[in-house]
Amino acid sequence: MSLGGVARSRLAEERKAWRKDHPHGFVARPATSPDGTVNLMVxxxxxxxxxxxxxxxxxxxxxxxxxEDYPSRAPICKFPKDFFHPNVFDSGMVCLSILSQDNGWHPSITVRQILMGVQDLLDHPNLADPAQGAAHRLFIHNPIEYKQRILNQAQLYKSAI
Structure with missing residues (x-):
């Protein structure tokens, strides 16, 4: 089986497992391509x-x-551009150890574990590995303003999908 075949097979299994049982309030679904087919890669x-x-x-x-190298290679995880958080780059890319190819990624990590890890990161930023200077500085030096930015962002994303 080709690498891409392994990736798609694993993602099909993850989709099936997710549909049977997933954490309350979480959404995870493959994108739909313009031709109406399911794109398991996004x-x-x-x-x-x-x-x-x-x-x-x-x-x-x-x-x-x-x-195509998944699960040997971690997926790229991105919030919308300019998402406010100390461990999210301005591009939206998440900086989390389990997503680091050199640091914490392991092929056994599932979509469920990734999403739960990112949820945990939201409220428990890793200040030793900041990706966004402004959010990092506010978190440390002005916690009241940081909290207000997070509350505003929660309001902004009340219903995202």
Whole structure:
């Protein structure tokens, strides 16, 4: 089986498992191509803000883009451009150890684990590995303004998909 075949086979299995059982409030579905076919290599997802946090009430859109090398290579995970968080680049790309090819990625990591890991990152940023200077500085030096930005972002993304 070719690498792309392995990737698609694994993603088809993950889709089946997700449809049977997934965390409440989360959305993860393959994109639909212009011709109406399912594109298993790109998933449109939403991550709910965890209850009891400043992120609560938001449903944050994120796209997972898989390569033909998946699961040997981690997917690219991106929020919308300019998403406000210390561990999200201005491009929207998420900076998370389990998504790092050199640091924490392992082929056994599932879509479910990725999305749950990103949800955890929202409220528990890794300040040792900042990707967005402005969010990082606010988190450290002006927590009240940081909290307000997060509350505003949760309002902005009340219903994303």
């Amino acid at each position: 998933w449109n997802c939403c991550i709910p803000g965890r209850q009891g946090t400043d992120w609560e009430g938001g449903s944050f859109p994120i796209v997972l883009t898989f390569s």
